[in-house]
Amino acid sequence: MKDALPLIWRRSKERYRLLGNRCQSCNQAYYPSRKICSKCRRASKLVPEEMPKKGKVISFTQVFSAPEGFENEAPYFLALIELDNGVIILSQIVDSPSERIVIGAPVKMVFRRVFEDGSQGAIAYGFKFKVE
């Protein structure tokens, strides 16, 4: 997304460290973090918690037709990843041989450049994953 400096700044901790949260009332973990727990709503007690940096692929795709801002990276892999605590996130998979990107493959988080807003705009960093 272009011109998204406040968004990039605001979400940086969550994206750099996989910082989510967990509801102390029902023990449900969230990534990305939520303001209220979907189950407990106003009775929720959410506290910040870093997510595990490892997990496994539960579905994947290789993107050939990229949206604006990602054209230079295509083709690239995108996956649903179940982290070791059960939370599921969507992430790119990089630096991995394509034949090893399969359902069930163990992956770990790496810190990467995610998006560049043209040649002049902000560079957003965050997580991607690679096959272990």
Added chain:
Amino acid sequence: MRKVSIVGAGMTRFGEHWETSFRDLIVEAGVKALTDAQMPGQDVQAIFGGCMASSRFIAQEHIGSLIADQVGLKPIPSTRCEAACASGGVALHSGWLAIASGRYDVVVVGGVEKMTEIGTSRAALALGGAGDQEWELFNGASFPSIYALMACRHMHDYGTTEEQMASCAVKNHANAVNNEYAQYRKKITIEQVMNSGYVASPLKLFDCSPLTDGAAAVVLCASEKARKYSDAPVEIFSTSQASGTLSLASRSSFTSIDATRVAARDAFDHARLTPKDVDVAEVHDCFTIAEIMAIEDLGFFKKGEGGKVSEEGRTALNAEISVNTSGGLKACGHPVGATGVKQAVEITWQLRGEAGKRQVNGAEIGLTHNVGGSGGTAVVNLYKRGD
């Protein structure tokens, strides 16, 4: 609650309308629907219009006012409804409630989108807004790739094949041949789909619905007054709308759309019908895997069998259940805000016996299923010929 019927239906041809503007499209559809109802404009009391992303496609907001103004119906209230690709379905649901509640007797529901004014990659970005901007698009997810993740898991869990997905596109193109309003009126083969190149594996170009310009409209009327306008009113005898999570990763299932299942169960419960009672269905096939999930989630077939039954031809015209006789989103086209209303137009024609060469024999019960994004919204409606 009062009963609500469709007394008029109309749509523009779906396709690339470089010579026609957004406002001209919606006026054409509205005029056709009112003409079909043989209704004077002054009888219309309110307008609900579905439109997803006019700000991204044509840099125009305030669509409600634009429509009322351009069709010459100001000062009646005119409301834009937005729920991504389910905008039309939500407009229909809202218009239905406005009559069922007793507040209005006659409401026009329209849907419109003009998607070819901008380039493909910017259009893809606009459509991506149906998903989670901060956590899906930010990470490079396109809309096809979100559905590709569902397809990959469906193949893994149920053995669904790329050829089975392709068979949905082949069937929908065959139906569109007989629809003069369809964007692509030509048959395609499994081989052509398989060779059409990956957009996001396992989905190929011919698994995807296109970018389309178009508009559709229906005139809704309190059923007790419907005979004043139509000899063959079509009653919307059950309508249900449900919400799911915006982002795919937050779902409990990736091979099924919860919002569809909830809306379908609610719609069938209210109607005291079962999926077996449906003769003709327009389902949301923004991608071929979406049609496979839809016919499972709506209860037409068991979970996991959608690919197999599609390949066996059991959803073809006049087969076990006729699915997407219009050509669906795939071949009739998918002007996102218009799709949910177009589905109602097609079912109206089917139940009135006016669908020509794509007519479902003896169609009595129809269903429409409209999904926003990857399942953030779903609307399911049931239709029958009016009393």
